[in-house]
Amino acid sequence: MAPKFIPVWQELGADHWPESPAKIMVPLAKPRGESRLVLLEESKGLKWTTANSNVEVAVVAKDETLHALNSYLVNLSLAKADRESLLGAFQARVTSSLSNGGQLLSVTGRSVGQSSIKAGSTLLNVVVTKAIDYDITFKFLRCLNDDGTMIDATTHKPSEVDGWINQLHWILGSQANIWFVSTDRRTFDIPKQLGFPLKKATINSVKEFADEMDHSADVTVYLVGRYIGDSSSGTTFPNLSSQGDICIVLDDKCKEIPVVKGDDPFILTLAHELVHFVLDRRGQMGKEHHLFDLDKVLLSKKTESTVLSASTLDMLYPPTKN
Numbered sequence: 001m002a003p004k005f006i007p008v009w010q011e012l013g014a015d016h017w018p019e020s021p022a023k024i025m026v027p028l029a030k031p032r033g034e035s036r037l038v039l040l041e042e043s044k045g046l047k048w049t050t051a052n053s054n055v056e057v058a059v060v061a062k063d064e065t066l067h068a069l070n071s072y073l074v075n076l077s078l079a080k081a082d083r084e085s086l087l088g089a090f091q092a093r094v095t096s097s098l099s100n101g102g103q104l105l106s107v108t109g110r111s112v113g114q115s116s117i118k119a120g121s122t123l124l125n126v127v128v129t130k131a132i133d134y135d136i137t138f139k140f141l142r143c144l145n146d147d148g149t150m151i152d153a154t155t156h157k158p159s160e161v162d163g164w165i166n167q168l169h170w171i172l173g174s175q176a177n178i179w180f181v182s183t184d185r186r187t188f189d190i191p192k193q194l195g196f197p198l199k200k201a202t203i204n205s206v207k208e209f210a211d212e213m214d215h216s217a218d219v220t221v222y223l224v225g226r227y228i229g230d231s232s233s234g235t236t237f238p239n240l241s242s243q244g245d246i247c248i249v250l251d252d253k254c255k256e257i258p259v260v261k262g263d264d265p266f267i268l269t270l271a272h273e274l275v276h277f278v279l280d281r282r283g284q285m286g287k288e289h290h291l292f293d294l295d296k297v298l299l300s301k302k303t304e305s306t307v308l309s310a311s312t313l314d315m316l317y318p319p320t321k322n
C-alpha cells in the first residue's frame, strides 16, 4: 500500500474524516508559533522529504501527542465544547494510527510560499500563508408584515454571532488561515412590505440594502428570513453599493443545498458565501468559484461539506504568485 498523509482535521458535527487531500495550508509560524499535525500511515518506517525549506517537518513523540493536539486546538479560538469534542476524536484517531505503525508529524511553516512533503510515491502539497483578518458585520432584518406592523423577518439573533465566528475559525481559519472578526451585529428596519421569500431582485431594487451596508467593515451579512437566490440559499453581492463594498444575503435555514450528514447547512452556506467574498476581494470576481466535479467539499455543486479542497486553496493562494 502507498503511504498516506492524513491531516488531523475533522468536520464539526460530521463524524467522518476527509479523504487524504492533495494540499493543505500551514500557517507561517511567526509570530504565533503554530504548527499543523498530519498523520503518516502505511509508511513502514519510510522517511519523508520536503521540497524546500518553506516547511519544517518533525515526528511528534508518542508521549507528546496529547500536548501537541492541545496546543494545536488552543491556538484556534474555538468554543470550549467544540475543542473538547475535537480533542477526543483526534486522540482516538491518532492513538489507533500510532498503534498501527503510523507516525504523527508536526508541520511548521517557515517562509510564505508553496512546498510539499513526499513519502515514497505519495505527495502532500503545502502552502504556507500569513493570517488574513477581515472585519464582518451582521445585520438582522425587521420589516412590515401584512397588517403593517414591524416584525423580525429572521429567527436568528445577534447573540448567535459569536458561535458562528467560532465555527468559522475552524472551517476557514484552520484550513485557509482566513479569520473573521465581528465588529458589529444589530437589527435594521426597512419600513416596507417586502414579500417573502426575498429574491435577488428584491435585494437589488430595495435601496435600503445598499444603504445599510457597513462601510467600515470588509463584509456585511444580512439575515433576512426566507430567501432564495439562484438555486441557492445565499448570495454574495459584490456591487450592491457604489462604494465597492461586498454584502452577503442568507436564508434562515439554507435547506436548499445538499450537505454531508451532520453538517449545519446554515454555517456551511455562510462559509461558502464568505469564500466567494474573499475570492472577489482577491480579484477573482469573474471566475467560476464552484466545483462541479468534486464531491463532499466546500463549494461543491454535488454534496457540500466544510472541507476545503486543493483547488479552492489554489484559487485563494495561486501557486504562481508566492
Ligand SMILES: [Zn+2]
Binding pocket: 232, 272, 273, 276, 290
Ligand atoms: Zn456559491
